[in-house]
Amino acid sequence: MGDWNPIRLWRSILALPNESRTKTIAVAFLVSIICAAMVTGATVILRPIQAQNRAMEQQARLETLLAEIPGLSEILANSEGSALSTVVVDLRRAEASTEVTPATLETAMADTANWTELSPQEDIAGLGSRADLKQIYLLRGPDDGVKLAILPISGTGYGGPIEAMIAIGDNMTTVSALAIMSHSETPGLGARIDEPAWRQQFVGKPIADETGTPRLSVARGRATTEFEVDAITGATRTNNAITRMLQFWLGPRGYGPTLDAIRRGDF
Amino acid sequence: MKLWTTLTEPILRQNPVTLQILGICSALAVTTTLAAAITMSLCLTAVLVAASGIISTIRKHLPSSIRLIVQIIIVASLVIVVDQILQAFFFEMSQRLSVYVSLIATNCVVLGRTESFALHNKPLSSMTDALGNGLGYSLILIIIGSVRELFGHGTLLGYSVLPTVEQGGWFEPLPLMLLAPSAFFLLGGLVWLIRSLMPKQVETPEHKLVPAEEVPG
Numbered sequence: 001m002g003d004w005n006p007i008r009l010w011r012s013i014l015a016l017p018n019e020s021r022t023k024t025i026a027v028a029f030l031v032s033i034i035c036a037a038m039v040t041g042a043t044v045i046l047r048p049i050q051a052q053n054r055a056m057e058q059q060a061r062l063e064t065l066l067a068e069i070p071g072l073s074e075i076l077a078n079s080e081g082s083a084l085s086t087v088v089v090d091l092r093r094a095e096a097s098t099e100v101t102p103a104t105l106e107t108a109m110a111d112t113a114n115w116t117e118l119s120p121q122e123d124i125a126g127l128g129s130r131a132d133l134k135q136i137y138l139l140r141g142p143d144d145g146v147k148l149a150i151l152p153i154s155g156t157g158y159g160g161p162i163e164a165m166i167a168i169g170d171n172m173t174t175v176s177a178l179a180i181m182s183h184s185e186t187p188g189l190g191a192r193i194d195e196p197a198w199r200q201q202f203v204g205k206p207i208a209d210e211t212g213t214p215r216l217s218v219a220r221g222r223a224t225t226e227f228e229v230d231a232i233t234g235a236t237r238t239n240n241a242i243t244r245m246l247q248f249w250l251g252p253r254g255y256g257p258t259l260d261a262i263r264r265g266d267f
Numbered sequence: 268m269k270l271w272t273t274l275t276e277p278i279l280r281q282n283p284v285t286l287q288i289l290g291i292c293s294a295l296a297v298t299t300t301l302a303a304a305i306t307m308s309l310c311l312t313a314v315l316v317a318a319s320g321i322i323s324t325i326r327k328h329l330p331s332s333i334r335l336i337v338q339i340i341i342v343a344s345l346v347i348v349v350d351q352i353l354q355a356f357f358f359e360m361s362q363r364l365s366v367y368v369s370l371i372a373t374n375c376v377v378l379g380r381t382e383s384f385a386l387h388n389k390p391l392s393s394m395t396d397a398l399g400n401g402l403g404y405s406l407i408l409i410i411i412g413s414v415r416e417l418f419g420h421g422t423l424l425g426y427s428v429l430p431t432v433e434q435g436g437w438f439e440p441l442p443l444m445l446l447a448p449s450a451f452f453l454l455g456g457l458v459w460l461i462r463s464l465m466p467k468q469v470e471t472p473e474h475k476l477v478p479a480e481e482v483p484g
Contacts, residue, residue: 014328018329018330018331019330019331019332020330023328023330024330024332027325027328027329027330027333027337028333028336028337031325031337031340031341032340035340035341035343035344036344038344038345038348039344039347039348042347042348042351042352043351046351046352046354046355049356050351050355050358053354053355053358054358057358057359057362182362184365186445186446187299187445187446188419188442188444188445188446189442189446234442
């Protein structure tokens with residue numbers, strides 16, 4: 001050894017018999033390095049475009065949700081351009097977070113202290129642990145009172161996680177719209193939760209009874225009470241997942257206390 | 268001339284899906300719409316051609332003890348790159364294909380071709396063979412994708428072909444077409460059709476059924 005001229009070194013490696021240990025290690029090493037560089041390069045170069053795509057998709061879905069809310073355009077027109085405000089809410093204290101802003105939310109969520117472990121009884125939506133900080137959208141009327149709250153909700157469906165947004169208005173008592181942000185349910189069956197005709201059923205449904213218990217749910221078959229919507233045929237597990245998701249997030253461990261606070265006028 | 272045979276042979280006569288029954292997992296999963304089937308076909312063909320080219324180039328210096336893992340690393344890296352490109356430039360489609368693009372790495376067609384062809388042939392003919400196999404796979408995916416989209420949604424590439432009842436037409440979509448079993452039925456039918464037209468493809472049965480013995484009494 002002692003000859004470290006790269007070209008001669010390269011040739012001497014190539015000249016080695018294929019089964020020699022040195023060549024095996026050299027080939028494995030070179031292939032790994034080249035592949036690692038290729039993958040890293042693609043990821044790093046394309047990441048900004050991907051992040052932009054994701055943000056645009058969220059924005060587009062939020063806009064669809066807003067477009068489906070009846071009478072929203074009038075509220076927006078009356079409120080003199082006061083658009084939607086984004087608030088990070090701390091679910092532990094049911095108030096707007098003072099330290100965390102939407103811009104720093106992602107960093108804050110990386111901290112496990114901002115997650116609450118859920119016991120199996122509480123965890124009806126199949127979340128495992130709940131994020132304590134949630135970014136919600138509030139729409140204020142001319143008197144500065146909150147007219148509409150748009151809340152992100154999530155749960156475990158039949159094929160994977162379901163992410164949705166629910167808009168609650170009318171003094172935080174009824175649903176104004178429901179939008180499914182992402183899901184992986186069976187096409188043609190559970191995936192029908194994303195169809196406008198099905199989601200429209202939620203509009204105007206009261207979320208809770210007089211005692212404040214969340215009652216909004218997907219029926220088994222046809223809706224029979226004022227709190228229910230028709231089920232999707234052949235998608236029992238998806239229907240149940242939506243029900244559990246709504247009950248969890250509108251309940252005491254979800255946005256229940258926050259909605260109470262909004263009703264009291266704390267926001 | 269030989270290259271032309273290498274290219275056209277796998278399209279019908281040596282089709283990787285219908286003759287060798289390879290890569291049917293993705294053929295079932297991504298064929299609910301024609302657009303998804305076409306995207307998947309393009310991704311697979313691109314990965315297959317690139318992997319065959321690279322592996323064929325380094326084939327003389329590939330120690331046989333680590334041959335398989337090196338091939339898998341190359342295929343998997345190419346798949347990640349293709350997946351990242353899809354996520355950046357065809358975001359909506361990548362959302363619909365979800366994990367199935369990443370699963371090209373485990374598609375038997377890819378490893379089957381690199382292992383049995385690219386390891387023993389020059390880069391040009393390996394890439395031609397890869398392209399032919401990619402096209403053969405694409406052909407089957409596109410056929411199944413078209414049938415499933417046409418009868419499941421009444422559309423082709425999103426354009427309405429059979430007006431559905433919901434839109435005031437006459438066609439009642441068949442939800443079965445959107446579920447995985449329908450792809451099995453269609454694939455089975457296709458294999459049957461091709462083997463009836465080309466009896467050479469029929470496999471000789473490996474086992475013979477023993478005639479049932481008469482039970483006395």
